[in-house]
Amino acid sequence: MSDQLRAAASTPAEGLAAPYDALLLLSFGGPEGPDDVVPFLENVTRGRGIPRERLKEVGQHYFGFGGVSPINGQNRELLDALRKDFAEHGLDLPVYWGNRNWAPYLDDVMREMAADGRRRIAVLATSAYASYSGCRQYRENLADALAALAADGVAELPRVDKLRHYFNHPGFVQPMVDGVLAALESLPQEVRSGAHLAFTTHSIPTASADTSGPVEEHTADGEGGAYVKQHLDVARVIADAVRARTGTELPWELVYQSRSGAPHIPWLEPDICDHLESLHGAGAPAVVMVPIGFVSDHMEVLYDLDTEATAKAAELGLPIARSATVGADPRFAAAVRELVLERAAAERGEPVERCALGLLGPSHDLCAVGCCPARGPRPAAAGADSPYA
Numbered sequence: 001m002s003d004q005l006r007a008a009a010s011t012p013a014e015g016l017a018a019p020y021d022a023l024l025l026l027s028f029g030g031p032e033g034p035d036d037v038v039p040f041l042e043n044v045t046r047g048r049g050i051p052r053e054r055l056k057e058v059g060q061h062y063f064g065f066g067g068v069s070p071i072n073g074q075n076r077e078l079l080d081a082l083r084k085d086f087a088e089h090g091l092d093l094p095v096y097w098g099n100r101n102w103a104p105y106l107d108d109v110m111r112e113m114a115a116d117g118r119r120r121i122a123v124l125a126t127s128a129y130a131s132y133s134g135c136r137q138y139r140e141n142l143a144d145a146l147a148a149l150a151a152d153g154v155a156e157l158p159r160v161d162k163l164r165h166y167f168n169h170p171g172f173v174q175p176m177v178d179g180v181l182a183a184l185e186s187l188p189q190e191v192r193s194g195a196h197l198a199f200t201t202h203s204i205p206t207a208s209a210d211t212s213g214p215v216e217e218h219t220a221d222g223e224g225g226a227y228v229k230q231h232l233d234v235a236r237v238i239a240d241a242v243r244a245r246t247g248t249e250l251p252w253e254l255v256y257q258s259r260s261g262a263p264h265i266p267w268l269e270p271d272i273c274d275h276l277e278s279l280h281g282a283g284a285p286a287v288v289m290v291p292i293g294f295v296s297d298h299m300e301v302l303y304d305l306d307t308e309a310t311a312k313a314a315e316l317g318l319p320i321a322r323s324a325t326v327g328a329d330p331r332f333a334a335a336v337r338e339l340v341l342e343r344a345a346a347e348r349g350e351p352v353e354r355c356a357l358g359l360l361g362p363s364h365d366l367c368a369v370g371c372c373p374a375r376g377p378r379p380a381a382a383g384a385d386s387p388y389a
């Protein structure tokens, strides 16, 4: 953190976050009981062409956990951590929470924020990387919520600004480094120094990976665009930090999980389970799965890694551990405060220093036209192509 930010952050001063008068935590949402599962999945997959068989299967993942996704509880913990961090640093900024796919719904929380007189809202999405699902789709959700407010007759709509991608922010990366060290410790001593690190993230269609991020970062032929580049950068930073702490250089790869599309459509590969098989075949003594693509230990982590991939490793007789996601780590809460203060200063026209690890540097504040395009044109807020101010 820069001295300038450190000073600002430790001085209880009014208007520190100006022009912002609220922070919105924007997330995916998840079911909170068996009756929620099917309607939740209908919300997620509306108009997305996910095969019925896949939906039935994913429903079973949720039913296996009593129909409850941990994601909402994890967001409540993050809200508590943010409020605590803000209070401790004299940052008087109310924090709201809304989801794309389950209550509390984004539309409802936007109504509440408008009724509370919030005019300028900073938005933190629980997705750290560039992609359609992780960025533009949230911007479309914001545009829909603003349209709903307009339809309600709200004359002056609040302005929403999405905070930059934080995949390379030290407050996101450092807790993951600690998580990998802890996971390594949990492996039998004799296999530790030869363990492979399998960094995992959500598979997405290669077509959408190739067009992730700003237009100038788009790629062809399945190279994966900004989405893959950003994950590779974080993986390298974590692997380097682990080497610095353990004195051992562990082999690592970026692999994918949670693929859901029809089989004839190419998605990013290899899948973690196939990867475990090939590592085992090549004689790897152990594996640590590092879910860098996710912000909390939600269903993708609990089912796809802790249940499915862990069972695959057991079948192979391959020692395996899974490292923790950041969740409500106080360092992540502090990072969110820094991101708000940084963007607030930038919006006020003041010079700012932006924290970032790795080679890519801090991500953009405002998504440019053509960033992470959707399949069809839909209005998206908080970007250069926003129809809203």
Ligand SMILES: CC1=C(CCC(=O)O)c2cc3nc(cc4[nH]c(cc5[nH]c(cc1n2)c(C)c5CCC(=O)O)c(CCC(=O)O)c4C)C(CCC(=O)O)=C3C
Binding pocket: 028, 029, 030, 031, 041, 044, 045, 048, 050, 054, 055, 058, 069, 070, 071, 126, 127, 128, 131, 133, 134, 202, 203, 204, 205, 258, 259, 260, 261, 293, 294, 295, 298, 299, 300
């Ligand atoms: C990149 C990405 C992230 C990471 C960034 C971020 O966090 O945003 C993410 C997170 C999540 N994905 C989640 C759940 C689901 N995702 C699905 C489907 C899809 N995800 C996709 C991508 C991503 N998804 C895509 C391209 C699809 C295909 C359909 C479409 O194009 O939209 C489906 C449908 C069934 C299926 O799995 O096929 C479900 C149920 C949950 C909640 C977990 C819980 O409940 O604890 C979370 C956090």
Ligand SMILES: [Fe+2]
Binding pocket: 202
């Ligand atoms: Fe997903």
